[in-house]
Amino acid sequence: xxxxxxxxxxxxxxxxxxxxxxxxxxxxxxxxxxxxxxxxxxxxxxxxxxxxxxxxxxxxxxxxxxxxxxxxxxxxxxxxxxxxxxxxxxxxxxxxxxxxxxxxxxxxxxxxxxxxxxxxxxxxxxxxxxxxxxxxxxxxxxxxxxxxxxxxxxxxxxxxxxxxxxxxxxxxxxxxxxxxxxxxxxxxxxxxxxxxxxxxxxxxxxxxxxxxxxxxxxxxxxxxxxxxxxxxxxxxxxxxxxxxxxxxxxxxxxxxxxxxxxxxxxxxxxxxxxxxxxxxxxxxxxxxxxxxxxxxxxxxxxxxxxxxxxxxxxxxxxxxxxxxxxxxxxxxxxxxxxxxxxxxxxxxxxxxxxxxxxxxxxxxxxxxxxxxxxxxxxxxxxxxxxxxxxxxxxxxxxxxxxxxxxxxxxxxxxxxxxxxxxxxxxxxxxxxxxxxxxxxxxxxxxxxxxxxxxxxxxxxxxxxxxxxxxxxxxxxxxxxxxxxxxxxxxxxxxx
Numbered sequence: 001x002x003x004x005x006x007x008x009x010x011x012x013x014x015x016x017x018x019x020x021x022x023x024x025x026x027x028x029x030x031x032x033x034x035x036x037x038x039x040x041x042x043x044x045x046x047x048x049x050x051x052x053x054x055x056x057x058x059x060x061x062x063x064x065x066x067x068x069x070x071x072x073x074x075x076x077x078x079x080x081x082x083x084x085x086x087x088x089x090x091x092x093x094x095x096x097x098x099x100x101x102x103x104x105x106x107x108x109x110x111x112x113x114x115x116x117x118x119x120x121x122x123x124x125x126x127x128x129x130x131x132x133x134x135x136x137x138x139x140x141x142x143x144x145x146x147x148x149x150x151x152x153x154x155x156x157x158x159x160x161x162x163x164x165x166x167x168x169x170x171x172x173x174x175x176x177x178x179x180x181x182x183x184x185x186x187x188x189x190x191x192x193x194x195x196x197x198x199x200x201x202x203x204x205x206x207x208x209x210x211x212x213x214x215x216x217x218x219x220x221x222x223x224x225x226x227x228x229x230x231x232x233x234x235x236x237x238x239x240x241x242x243x244x245x246x247x248x249x250x251x252x253x254x255x256x257x258x259x260x261x262x263x264x265x266x267x268x269x270x271x272x273x274x275x276x277x278x279x280x281x282x283x284x285x286x287x288x289x290x291x292x293x294x295x296x297x298x299x300x301x302x303x304x305x306x307x308x309x310x311x312x313x314x315x316x317x318x319x320x321x322x323x324x325x326x327x328x329x330x331x332x333x334x335x336x337x338x339x340x341x342x343x344x345x346x347x348x349x350x351x352x353x354x355x356x357x358x359x360x361x362x363x364x365x366x367x368x369x370x371x372x373x374x375x376x377x378x379x380x381x382x383x384x385x386x387x388x389x390x391x392x393x394x395x396x397x398x399x400x401x402x403x404x405x406x407x408x409x410x411x412x413x414x415x416x417x418x419x420x421x422x423x424x425x426x427x428x429x430x431x432x433x434x435x436x437x438x439x440x441x442x443x444x445x446x447x448x449x450x451x452x453x454x455x456x457x458x459x460x461x462x463x464x465x466x467x468x469x470x471x472x473x474x475x476x477x478x479x480x481x482x483x484x485x486x487x488x489x490x491x492x493x494x495x
Contacts, residue, residue: 026398026406028310028336028354028378031371032490033388033413041135042365042381043091044307047102057081058367058379059089060387076475083112083123092137094150096164096171103168105150107134111168126168132160135363138188140196143217143224151198151215153185161217163224176226179213184249186210189256189263191288197231199265201249208246209235210267212288231288234267246270248278255305255318257339262286264293306339308366308376311352312394315339319364334364334380338395354390356380371477371488389490408432411480411489414466418492423468425491427478434458435482439466442477452478468493 048057088106096103101114109132110125132152142149147164154160157178165171180202188198196215202208216227236246248268256263263285271277282293306317317339336352356362362382367389370377375392398406412428419425427439439453452466466478473495479488 025335025353026393026395026403027410028352028390028393029487030354030410030412031377031389031391031488033386034417035386041090042363042379042387043089043093043134044365044367044379045091045093045102045104046368047093056368058365058389059091060379060381083110083125088134090134092134092139092150092152094137094139094148094164096147096162097166097168098147098164105130105134105162107132111171113168127171129171129173130160130162132162136185136187138196138198140188140190142196142215142226143219151188151196157181159185161224161226172223174224174226176228179228179230180204180211186249186252186265187254189254189285190260191285192260192262194260197285197288199254201247201252203245203247205241206238207235208238209233210247210249210252210265210290211235212285212290214288232285232290234283234290244270244275251278251321253305253318255316255339257316265290304364306364306366306376306378308368309339310336310366310376310378310392311338312375312392312396313338316366334362352393352395354378354380356382356386356388362386371490405485408485409437409480409482409487411478411487413489414478414491415463418494419468420494423471423493425466425468426463427466427489428461428463429457429480430461431457431459438481439464440479440481441466441468442479444475444477446477449476 043059045057045059083104083106088108088110090107092105093102094105095101095114096105096111103114104112106112109128109130111127111129112125113122115122130152132154134152136153138151139148140151141147141164142151142161143163145164147166149161149163151159151161157180158175159178160173160175162171162173178200180200181204183203184201186199186201188196191197198213198215200211200213202211210233211230212232214229214231216229218225218227246269248270251268253266254263255266265283265285267281267283268278269281271279283290284293285291304319304321306319308317309315310317315338318337320335320337321333333353333355336354362380365379365381367377367379369375369392370389371391373391375394377392378390380386380388380390409432410430412430414425414427416425429437431437434457436455437453437457438451440451441449443449449471452468453464457464468476471493473493476491476493477488478491479486481487
C-alpha cells in the first residue's frame with residue numbers, strides 16, 4: 001500500500017512540472033536493454049568478484065524473483081549470479097568485519113561473506129537477521145567500535161541498525177521505533193563533525209514537514225540501545241487535520257558531495273495558489289540547522305542523487321523526472337544535472353536527458369564505467385518490466401551546434417535479444433535525417449570484425465537486418481556512423 005501511495009504522489013508531481021523544450025539538450029545513449037524485470041530497484045556493487053576476476057555487479061530482479069547480476073566485468077550484460085532461489089534483488093555492500101573484502105546484506109536479511117579475487121562467491125549466508133529495505137542504506141560506525149554498521153528503514157515506522165563485528169556469524173541488529181509515523185525516510189548523512197544524521201518526512205493531523213535527527217548509541221549488556229535527538233525541522237502547521245498534503249517527499253532528495261561535507265536538501269512542495277503545481281526549495285544543512293540556499297527562490301532541482309559522475313568530471317550528479325516536449329509531444333523523461341552547479345543556482349543547468357520506455361517510476365543508479373570510455377554510466381530499472389543501461393557523456397565535448405546532430409539518430413535494442421542459433425537479427429534505428437550510414441560489428445576488445453551495413457537510409461524508423469553467421473556466442477558491440485556522429489550498442493549472441 002505504501003509503495004502505491006508513493007507512486008501516486010510521484011506521478012502527481014510529474015504531471016505538475018513545467019514543460020521544457022529539450023531540443024538543445026543531448027540525449028544519453030541507451031547502450032543495452034532487456035525486458036523481463038518486475039522491480040524498479042537496482043543495486044550497484046563495485047568490486048564484486050567472480051571467477052576470472054570481476055569488476056562490479058548490477059542487480060535487478062527478474063520475473064522468477066531471482067536477482068540478476070550484470071556487468072561482472074567490462075561490457076558484460078550476460079553473466080548472471082545469484083545467492084539463493086527467490087533471492088533478494090536489493091543488496092547493500094559493506095565490509096562488516098574489516099577484513100578488506102566486501103560482504104553483502106540482502107533485503108531478505110541474509111548476510112553473505114565476500115570472496116577473494118578469482119574465487120567463486122559463497123552461495124550460502126553466514127547470518128540471517130535483517131528485515132530492512134536496502135534501497136537507501138546509510139553506512140556509518142554508529143557505535144564507534146571501528147566496524148562499519150548500516151541503518152535500514154523498514155516499511156512501518158521503525159528502523160534497524162545492523163552492527164558490524166569481527167565474526168560475521170555474531171553480527172547483531174537493534175530495532176528502534178521511529179520518533180514519528182515516518183511515512184518517508186529521505187536518507188542519512190554525516191555532518192561536519194562526522195556525526196550520523198537522518199532526515200524524515202511526516203504528515204500528522206496538525207503538522208507536516210521534514211525533521212532532522214541525530215543518532216546516538218549506548219551499550220546495554222550484549223545489545224546496543226539507539227537514541228534519536230530532534231535537531232531541526234521544516235514544518236507546516238495545520239488549522240484543520242484534514243488539510244491536504246503539501247509536501248511531495250518522494251521527489252525530494254539529499255545531496256552530499258563527499259563525506260563530512262555540508263549536505264544540500266531539495267524539497268518539493270505543492271504551490272499554495274495552485275496545488276497542481278510543485279516547486280522546489282533548497283536548503284543547506286549546516287551546524288545541524290536547515291538554512292535556505294541563497295534566496296530560496298522556487299526552481300528546478302533534483303529528485304534523486306547519483307553516487308558518481310556521468311558527465312566527465314569527478315563530481316556526483318543528480319537527476320530529475322519531468323515532462324519535456326520532444327518532437328512536439330509531451331514525453332516523460334529523466335533530466336540529468338551536473339552535480340555542483342545545481343546547488344549554487346536554484347535553476348541549475350540541465351546537461352542531458354534520457355527517454356525511457358517506462359511510463360511509471362523507475363530506479364536510477366550510477367554503475368561505474370561499463371563500456372570502457374572513461375565516463376560513468378547509468379542503470380535504469382522500471383516497475384513496468386524494463387531494464388536498461390545508458391552511457392554517460394562528457395557535456396564539454398558536445399557544443400550547442402552539435403546537439404541536434406548528436407540526437408539525430410538512435411540505435412534500439414536488437415530483435416531478438418539475445419540473437420538465436422540462426423544468427424539473424426533486426427536492428428531498429430530512428431533517423432531524423434537521411435544519408436549514408438555504416439553499421440560495423442566489433443569485439444568487446446574493440447577489434448573490428450566486419451561491416452554489417454553500408455548504404456543510404458531515409459529519414460524515419462527502420463529495422464535493419466543483420467547477418468551474424470559464423471560468430472560464436474558472446475557479447476559484441478554494434479556501431480553506427482553517419483560520417484560525423486557514431487552510436488554504439490551492446491548485443492548478445494546466444495548459444
